Amino acid sequence: AQSVTQLDSHVSVSEGTPVLLRCNYSSSYSPSLFWYVQHPNKGLQLLLKYTSAATLVKGINGFEAEFKKSETSFHLTKPSAHMSDAAEYFCGYQAGTALIFGKGTTLSVSS
């Protein structure tokens, strides 16, 4: 069975500092993993998706994630946080055409 675990429910950073949102996965085969972002009162938006083409996946708004099979991780990073990055972030996997989400990490950015 597949699953994802978001290791932090809340992450706080200062504007201009790096962002790290952690996600571990469990799968008996190569998974299709993704990160979505949810801004207040807005719909979920795809940030990036891993589909085995490349282990380092670049997404929108300067975010990227690296698939590490040895660590069963798919952490989301950004070199420099902006105030507009404050939102809820969801790691998840695709099972067939169904999307299964983790519990989410709230990112707070202070000035």
Add this chain to the structure above:
Amino acid sequence: EAGVAQSPRYKIIEKRQSVAFWCNPISGHATLYWYQQILGQGPKLLIQFQNNGVVDDSQLPKDRFSAERLKGVDSTLKIQPAKLEDSAVYLCASSSGQTNTEAFFGQGTRLTVV
């Protein structure tokens, strides 16, 4: 390109009442999803349609929840009777149905059951 449309945006009902939500997916998208997102949690898949057929409804509480997608386009999700624990945001999403394509989400309907 128009996005996924949902209505209403907000709904407040008393427990044991019924409620219905409507979703209009992106034109041409074969796959439609309904998710339930309880405050502080990730979205949970309730039901997935491929055209007008159900692909997965294993987590739909069928004693009170029902959904349909007539003609493989619009969809409605109904709750009857509602319980306090049904308070959540109900999200609709659609995708082309091809493997590894992006799912696009609507803004959701926030349901409060009092």
